[in-house]
Amino acid sequence: MSKKEEILQKHYKAVVIGGSAGSFNVLVNILSKLPEDFPLPIVICCHRLKHVRSGFIEALQIKSKLKISEPDDKLPIKKGEVYVAPANYHLGFEIGNYFSLSTEEMVNNSRPAIDITFDSFSYVYKNKLVGILLTGANKDGAKGMKSVKENGGVTIVQEPSECTIDTMPKAALAITQIDLVLRVDEIIDFLLKLNKPV
Amino acid sequence: MEELGITELKRLTEVIHQKFGYDFSGYAMSSFKRRITRIMELKKVNSLDQFIQFIETKNLTKEDFLHEITVNVTELFRDPSFWRVLKTVLPKTTLNSPKVKIWHAGCSSGEEVYSMLIVLKELGMIDMVEILASDIDSSILKKAKEGKISLRNMELNEKNYIRYNPTGDVKQYFLYDNDYAYFSKELLSKVTFKEINLVNLQPFAKFDMILCRNVMIYFNQNLQNQILKTYHEMLQMYGYLIVGTKESIIWSDSANKFLTVNTEEKIYKKYKD
Numbered sequence: 001m002s003k004k005e006e007i008l009q010k011h012y013k014a015v016v017i018g019g020s021a022g023s024f025n026v027l028v029n030i031l032s033k034l035p036e037d038f039p040l041p042i043v044i045c046c047h048r049l050k051h052v053r054s055g056f057i058e059a060l061q062i063k064s065k066l067k068i069s070e071p072d073d074k075l076p077i078k079k080g081e082v083y084v085a086p087a088n089y090h091l092g093f094e095i096g097n098y099f100s101l102s103t104e105e106m107v108n109n110s111r112p113a114i115d116i117t118f119d120s121f122s123y124v125y126k127n128k129l130v131g132i133l134l135t136g137a138n139k140d141g142a143k144g145m146k147s148v149k150e151n152g153g154v155t156i157v158q159e160p161s162e163c164t165i166d167t168m169p170k171a172a173l174a175i176t177q178i179d180l181v182l183r184v185d186e187i188i189d190f191l192l193k194l195n196k197p198v
Numbered sequence: 199m200e201e202l203g204i205t206e207l208k209r210l211t212e213v214i215h216q217k218f219g220y221d222f223s224g225y226a227m228s229s230f231k232r233r234i235t236r237i238m239e240l241k242k243v244n245s246l247d248q249f250i251q252f253i254e255t256k257n258l259t260k261e262d263f264l265h266e267i268t269v270n271v272t273e274l275f276r277d278p279s280f281w282r283v284l285k286t287v288l289p290k291t292t293l294n295s296p297k298v299k300i301w302h303a304g305c306s307s308g309e310e311v312y313s314m315l316i317v318l319k320e321l322g323m324i325d326m327v328e329i330l331a332s333d334i335d336s337s338i339l340k341k342a343k344e345g346k347i348s349l350r351n352m353e354l355n356e357k358n359y360i361r362y363n364p365t366g367d368v369k370q371y372f373l374y375d376n377d378y379a380y381f382s383k384e385l386l387s388k389v390t391f392k393e394i395n396l397v398n399l400q401p402f403a404k405f406d407m408i409l410c411r412n413v414m415i416y417f418n419q420n421l422q423n424q425i426l427k428t429y430h431e432m433l434q435m436y437g438y439l440i441v442g443t444k445e446s447i448i449w450s451d452s453a454n455k456f457l458t459v460n461t462e463e464k465i466y467k468k469y470k471d
Contacts, residue, residue: 074446102415
């Protein structure tokens with residue numbers, strides 16, 4: 001059995017995706033390929049302009065059948081929905097399965113920071129979490145991927161040669177034994193097979 | 199450093215309660231854990247036991263702890279669109295009472311208060327208001343009272359202001375030297391600063407507007423609910439409650455006693471006792 005098949009044998013509770021430079025089109029692509037009844041929640045933490053509050057969700061929503069929103073503080077998470085970290089807030093997660101927002105200091109020059117989202121979700125979901133890190137121009141997300149791995153979750157980075165800027169996946173690969181390095185079409189295929197063991 | 203487990207965090211809140219007399223058990227655990235981890239790293243403490251010892255031997259004072267545990271990141275005119283809406287709401291508060299009482303609950307280093315003073319000044323309402331600004335952290339209150347902002351932060355503040363009022367000039371409200379901008383003493387004199395811990399808040403006055411933006415996100419739902427109930431009690435009829443743009447009160451026990459004035463900017467109005 002390949003590593004990928006082995007991973008797909010198990011059951012998961014959520015997918016977290018992080019990305020920066022170049023990741024917007026990748027996210028649109030991924031979200032357009034997932035069915036309405038996708039069996040897990042997807043949480044996206046993507047670097048974005050802090051003062052631009054609207055437009056981002058709408059642009060992601062155009063090609064997707066899934067409901068996409070920015071969670072308010074303390075909103076309970078639901079499967080089959082997509083949640084995006086709001087501009088100028090860190091997005092965390094609480095035991096009891098609801099979101100919590102914060103305006104703490106920037107991390108890696110970013111708010112939202114991928115490290116915070118990944119770390120917070122892996123603390124709650126442990127080995128039931130899938131973390132995916134996409135293209136990006138800084139090192140945010142590398143420590144977050146390490147937390148996902150240390151808590152027993154699955155780690156996936158976008159194939160660096162396919163990235164607009166490969167700093168982000170490479171930074172994660174440098175400090176953690178990443179489970180899978182996949183192209184975007186392979187990430188989509190992986191997501192479509194999640195929680196559907198054959 | 200080992201990751202702090204939930205039982206360890208609970209143990210720590212008990213020690214803090216005992217030693218400092220502040221109850222953090224109603225705080226949202228994800229951000230509380232990050233703040234604690236941050237303090238431990240700052241103080242070069244590697245384990246919870248060592249940290250508890252650190253507290254018990256008074257290597258960490260109550261004041262230090264409160265300063266580090268609270269989040270003091272803020273901006274002048276944070277969310278410019280909110281301030282544009284607020285500008286249309288503020289004149290309506292004078293319909294209720296001749297002297298408008300406003301409370302900034304959790305004012306941090308004061309930027310929200312300064313923004314309010316600027317808006318009130320520009321509306322010609324500055325002599326019609328009484329403003330209270332409070333925070334749990336006495337050292338940040340001291341900073342808020344000073345009205346001193348590092349020039350490094352002024353660039354963002356100025357940009358935010360321009361988004362709020364493209365034709366105005368925020369510089370007129372500050373005096374500048376080489377390192378700092380000093381907020382107008384005259385405007386600051388309209389504000390009373392007071393140390394208040396929202397965790398054990400009891401009604402102490404009535405207000406026409408309470409702003410509590412990006413403060414209750416650090417509390418759990420029980421504590422939020424309790425505080426919202428007290429805010430409701432402390433508001434005059436038709437007074438305004440304002441929370442952060444990503445906060446909501448609709449799930450709380452007090453929700454049906456408020457009307458939504460603006461969904462996007464989270465402005466509510468008390469309409470039932």
